[in-house]
Amino acid sequence: MSPSRAMSSLSVGFPSLGFVLLLGSACSRPEPAPAALTYHQDIAPLVDRYCAGCHKEGGIGHFALTSYAEVQRYSPLIKSAVSSGRMPPWLPAEDSRELHAKRAMRPNDKADLLAWIDEGMPEGSVDMPRSTDLPGVQMVAAPRPDLVLDPKQNYSPDSSRPDDYHCFVYDPKLLRDRFVVAGQVKPGNHHIVHHAIAYEIPEAEAPAILAKDPTGRGYTCFGSPGTTSLPVTIMGWAPGGVGMRFPQGTSLRLHKGSLVVVQVHYNMLEGMGHSDRTVMELELSDEVPQHELYSLPVARPKQLLIPAGAADAVQTIEFPLSLLASRFGLPANKLTVYGHTPHMHLLGTKIMTALNGETLINIPRWDFHWQQGYQFVSPYTATGTDTFKLECHYNNTAENQPVIGGVRQSPREVTWGEGTLDEMCLNYLLLSAE
Ligand code: HEC
Numbered sequence: 001m002s003p004s005r006a007m008s009s010l011s012v013g014f015p016s017l018g019f020v021l022l023l024g025s026a027c028s029r030p031e032p033a034p035a036a037l038t039y040h041q042d043i044a045p046l047v048d049r050y051c052a053g054c055h056k057e058g059g060i061g062h063f064a065l066t067s068y069a070e071v072q073r074y075s076p077l078i079k080s081a082v083s084s085g086r087m088p089p090w091l092p093a094e095d096s097r098e099l100h101a102k103r104a105m106r107p108n109d110k111a112d113l114l115a116w117i118d119e120g121m122p123e124g125s126v127d128m129p130r131s132t133d134l135p136g137v138q139m140v141a142a143p144r145p146d147l148v149l150d151p152k153q154n155y156s157p158d159s160s161r162p163d164d165y166h167c168f169v170y171d172p173k174l175l176r177d178r179f180v181v182a183g184q185v186k187p188g189n190h191h192i193v194h195h196a197i198a199y200e201i202p203e204a205e206a207p208a209i210l211a212k213d214p215t216g217r218g219y220t221c222f223g224s225p226g227t228t229s230l231p232v233t234i235m236g237w238a239p240g241g242v243g244m245r246f247p248q249g250t251s252l253r254l255h256k257g258s259l260v261v262v263q264v265h266y267n268m269l270e271g272m273g274h275s276d277r278t279v280m281e282l283e284l285s286d287e288v289p290q291h292e293l294y295s296l297p298v299a300r301p302k303q304l305l306i307p308a309g310a311a312d313a314v315q316t317i318e319f320p321l322s323l324l325a326s327r328f329g330l331p332a333n334k335l336t337v338y339g340h341t342p343h344m345h346l347l348g349t350k351i352m353t354a355l356n357g358e359t360l361i362n363i364p365r366w367d368f369h370w371q372q373g374y375q376f377v378s379p380y381t382a383t384g385t386d387t388f389k390l391e392c393h394y395n396n397t398a399e400n401q402p403v404i405g406g407v408r409q410s411p412r413e414v415t416w417g418e419g420t421l422d423e424m425c426l427n428y429l430l431l432s433a434e
Contacts (some may be wrong), residue, residue: 037116038124039068042131046113047071049134050088050105060190068123075117083114089240089370091363098377099361101138101242102367107133114368140243143182143283147172149198149262153276155218157192157266161403162267163419167221169213171206171259179251182283183235184243190291194267194420196278197236199225203257210259222418225261230328233295233428234260235282238343240370246377247338249290250432267420269404291336291432296328298390299426301416306347306394306423308411313394315425330433332384339430341373342390346402346422347414350393353427356386373430392425 021356037043047055047065055061065071071078081087082105090103105113116122131224149170157164187193201209205227211224212219224231235244235251246252254260264278306313325332340361343352348366352359361374394414401409402421414423 018044032407036119037112038122038128039071040124040125040126040130041128042112043116044068045073045130045134049137050109053137054088059163072121075121079117080116081112085365089367091365091367091370092374093362093364094130095359096361096374097359097380100375100377101140106135113124140245141182142243143184143245145281146284146340147174147260147282149260149280149282151218151277151279153217155264156275157268158220159268159273162268162340162421163194163222164268165222165418166218166264166266167213167225168218168262168264169209169216169259170262172254172258174254174258176256176286178254178284178286179286179289180234180246180254180282181251182245183245184281185235185237185241186279186281187237187276188278189274190239191270192266192268192274193276193278194265195236195238196262196280197353198234198266198280198282199227199261200232200234200254200262201227201259201261202229202232202255205229206257206259209261221261221263221337225263227401233297234309235280235295236373236428237280237343238371239368241372244373244375246293246430247375250293250338251285251287251289252293252295254284264285265418265420269402270422293338293430293432294328294330295341296324296429296431297426298324298388298429299416299424301317301424304416304423306396306414308396308413309398310394310396312349314391315415316389316391317425318387318389320384321382321386323386324388324429324431325384332433334385334434335382335431336379336433337382337429337431338379339373339375341428341430343371343424343426343428344368344392344394345420347394347396347400347423348390348392349395349400350390351425351427352391354389354391355382357381357389375429375430388429390425390427394423 041409051065055063055065057064088103088105092099151168155166166336262280300317304315321335322332340353342361344351344366346368350364351366352362354360396411396414398411401411416422416424
């Protein structure tokens with residue numbers, strides 16, 4: 001409702017006609033037009049805030065959006081990408097629990113950007129003050145590189161098949177327990193690196209792992225790194241991933257004598273003949289944390305079955321949290337959950353997590369290329385009797401098949417597997433347990 005309409009309807013019933021007329025005449029005076037949005041005052045701050053972190057010289061966004069000319073040149077694409085919600089890339093819907101380092105635009109900022117494009121993109125003057133009411137960027141501070149896991153040479157994946165899982169073995173020579181507080185993965189070659197996960201290998205299993213790697217150049221490791229105990233995840237990366245810094249007072253223990261194995265999944269669908277050197281950096285502390293962290297996977301691999309042609313196949317995994325805790329030998333009187341990392345492959349369309357029916361993360365439009373670990377602004381607590389749910393949806397119709405070498409694949413029954421063309425319904429819980 002416009003202000004003048006509101007006022008005239010309010011005036012109905014006023015006893016004095018003269019007063020009504022007075023009000024009416026005040027309203028009919030033209031409203032001052034809102035100042036037109038201009039690039040230098042309104043749009044540059046907004047594009048800096050929401051886009052330029054990736055769209056800058058040397059950034060991952062392929063082209064820069066740091067000048068009027070660039071923004072103007074890409075405006076048709078920007079309009080399409082922003083109005084459809086593809087950019088800025090941020091998958092969780094608004095009904096998710098509040099998440100740290102959210103990239104989504106505020107609705108009014110999105111409306112301003114689109115309106116400015118529609119209004120012919122006035123440039124304005126560089127001398128005009130910039131609007132400054134934008135929310136601050138929550139950055140994940142890069143880790144201090146205390147432990148650098150670097151293969152020091154390129155690895156050429158086995159390109160005789162679409163997927164290669166290679167495990168690189170590192171001995172951090174820990175003479176005492178140390179604690180991971182932050183980390184990041186620097187994937188060497190975005191065309192082929194589909195994930196990297198660092199696992200802790202306990203001292204007792206170290207000889208068996210070293211035996212798999214006589215050359216020191218790593219070994220093939222589909223699925224798990226090949227330990228007999230359940231593998232312990234330290235940190236991971238998948239396309240779209242960002243660095244991770246654990247919440248204040250929490251960290252993840254690396255035990256004295258442990259090895260670290262970094263498993264890199266190479267996928268050659270986008271091109272053979274590539275090589276890669278993926279590096280992981282971890283910041284370590286000597287301080288025993290208030291709350292020790294565990295990264296626990298939730299999945300039921302054997303029960304995942306996606307029929308060929310199914311438009312909306314669903315796997316729902318629902319269980320009391322005590323089951324997960326006991327599997328990893330942890331108590332479940334109080335579980336504090338700091339983050340989730342949901343994961344599916346190419347057929348996935350939707351993924352959501354919930355506790356006792358209340359949504360935690362809801363990703364209504366899954367995109368394999370934008371995956372990350374999400375941290376909650378405030379962690380949630382649960383006990384063993386609380387019910388956790390993970391729900392994954394897949395579209396396995398002819399229209400949703402991956403294109404390989406220019407050929408769209410035909411639907412086939414898909415089950416759990418490590419290959420990019422297999423599927424997963426998986427979520428890591430980052431938690432502490434008492
Ligand atoms: C986290 C990094 C990141 C941020 C933030 C980001 N982009 Fe992008 N953008 C990319 C990457 C990477 C690509 C190329 C791959 C792709 O399309 O996903 C891309 C592609 C695009 C494209 C071309 C492809 C398409 O989908 O139309 C446009 C246009 C675009 N971005 C506009 C924007 C705008 C406008 C913003 C801010 C409102 C923004 N981006 C924020 C990373 C980012």
